Amino acid sequence: MIADDDVLGAARRRSEEVAARWHDGPAWRGLETRFAGLERASAPEVARQARDLLEDDRWIEPLLAPFVEALAGDPWVEPPLQVSRDPLRTGAVLFDCPAVSIAAAVLSADALVALPPPETVVVPGRLSVVRYVRGGGARLRLWAAEPVRGDFSAAAARPCLALGTLPLGDGVVLSLDGRTRGHLIEDATGDVVTITATIRPGAAPFMREYRIADGRFVRVATLDDGAARSQMMLTLLRQFGRADAGDCFEAASRDRAFFLRWQAMREWLAVDASAALPRLAEMAADDPNGEVRAAAAATLPVVEQSIAARRCRD
Amino acid sequence: MDAFGIDIAQIVELGTQVATHGAIRATEVVADDIFEYVIGVAILIYEVNPT
Numbered sequence: 001m002i003a004d005d006d007v008l009g010a011a012r013r014r015s016e017e018v019a020a021r022w023h024d025g026p027a028w029r030g031l032e033t034r035f036a037g038l039e040r041a042s043a044p045e046v047a048r049q050a051r052d053l054l055e056d057d058r059w060i061e062p063l064l065a066p067f068v069e070a071l072a073g074d075p076w077v078e079p080p081l082q083v084s085r086d087p088l089r090t091g092a093v094l095f096d097c098p099a100v101s102i103a104a105a106v107l108s109a110d111a112l113v114a115l116p117p118p119e120t121v122v123v124p125g126r127l128s129v130v131r132y133v134r135g136g137g138a139r140l141r142l143w144a145a146e147p148v149r150g151d152f153s154a155a156a157a158r159p160c161l162a163l164g165t166l167p168l169g170d171g172v173v174l175s176l177d178g179r180t181r182g183h184l185i186e187d188a189t190g191d192v193v194t195i196t197a198t199i200r201p202g203a204a205p206f207m208r209e210y211r212i213a214d215g216r217f218v219r220v221a222t223l224d225d226g227a228a229r230s231q232m233m234l235t236l237l238r239q240f241g242r243a244d245a246g247d248c249f250e251a252a253s254r255d256r257a258f259f260l261r262w263q264a265m266r267e268w269l270a271v272d273a274s275a276a277l278p279r280l281a282e283m284a285a286d287d288p289n290g291e292v293r294a295a296a297a298a299t300l301p302v303v304e305q306s307i308a309a310r311r312c313r314d
Numbered sequence: 315m316d317a318f319g320i321d322i323a324q325i326v327e328l329g330t331q332v333a334t335h336g337a338i339r340a341t342e343v344v345a346d347d348i349f350e351y352v353i354g355v356a357i358l359i360y361e362v363n364p365t
Binding site: 123152153154155206207208210219220221222223224225227228231232238241243256258259262264267269270271272273274275291292295297298302303306310 | 321
């Protein structure tokens with residue numbers, strides 16, 4: 001079915017009306033009030049609020065009712081929700097604030113069965129509270145990983161340990177500390193429906209992935225959104241050859257994230273080696289991270305030689 | 315001496331390679347971070363080229 005401009009225009013107006021009604025409605029306001037001012041609260045405090053909310057699921061139907069009603073009258077109406085769809089999972093973010101993000105998801109049992117068994121488990125780095133609205137006859141398999149700090153080293157990472165499994169009954173509410181626990185859903189005979197509150201305060205700096213077969217560490221990703229954006233911007237500055245952006249490279253080389261500090265130095269050296277050299281020497285001498293110090297120390301003579309050779313040529 | 319750069323491929327990387335935000339996705343958690351990241355990229359593109 002392809003709608004014409006008039007139909008889509010009307011649907012857009014209805015979508016805006018529904019979104020406005022939703023934000024002004026008691027269900028959404030209730031969530032806003034519950035988590036107001038908690039962005040600086042501790043993770044357990046926010047988790048307690050999330051658990052109180054998820055122990056009782058009667059708020060969910062009124063929250064979604066305006067969309068169900070609007071879609072029944074017009075299939076082109078678009079609820080103002082961030083939606084994610086793939087063969088395994090359909091999800092939508094129901095509520096989002098600085099303290100918590102609440103998402104609903106349906107995990108397809110058919111897709112789970114069709115997939116090859118997972119080879120890795122993720123330790124997501126954030127505390128979450130999950131209501132299994134439909135457990136789908138599944139089990140939750142759990143692993144324990146060491147706590148992670150900002151100076152995480154892949155070489156020193158200890159393997160994760162299998163902890164066992166939990167049955168997922170309908171209506172079960174679990175607090176999952178993703179800072180030190182990984183989990184996977186297995187053996188589902190029906191679709192698994194979840195409401196997940198992901199707690200923002202107190203998150204670990206990294207998300208980690210481990211091999212299920214032997215628990216060995218596989219890879220790590222930052223949870224620092226600012227550092228990830230800075231990485232992109234620094235690469236962009238290098239690609240544009242911005243030798244005049246020395247202040248940006250210098251500032252990023254002092255970031256709290258060790259991997260960003262070294263990336264800033266690499267990008268800076270690739271743009272203007274002479275300008276970067278004094279800061280490189282500093283990092284080789286006193287960067288708080290051992291890997292960064294070692295990388296800087298190994299790079300320092302190479303850069304000095306390149307600069308000397310360039311001077312001779314000029 | 316004009317500014318000159320060293321080939322970035324010749325500069326050592328850290329032993330601990332940290333992937334960018336959103337690069338690892340947990341299976342059954344709706345990855346709101348992915349959304350944030352997509353939005354971040356869109357903002358970046360706009361900032362670089364507002365037209």
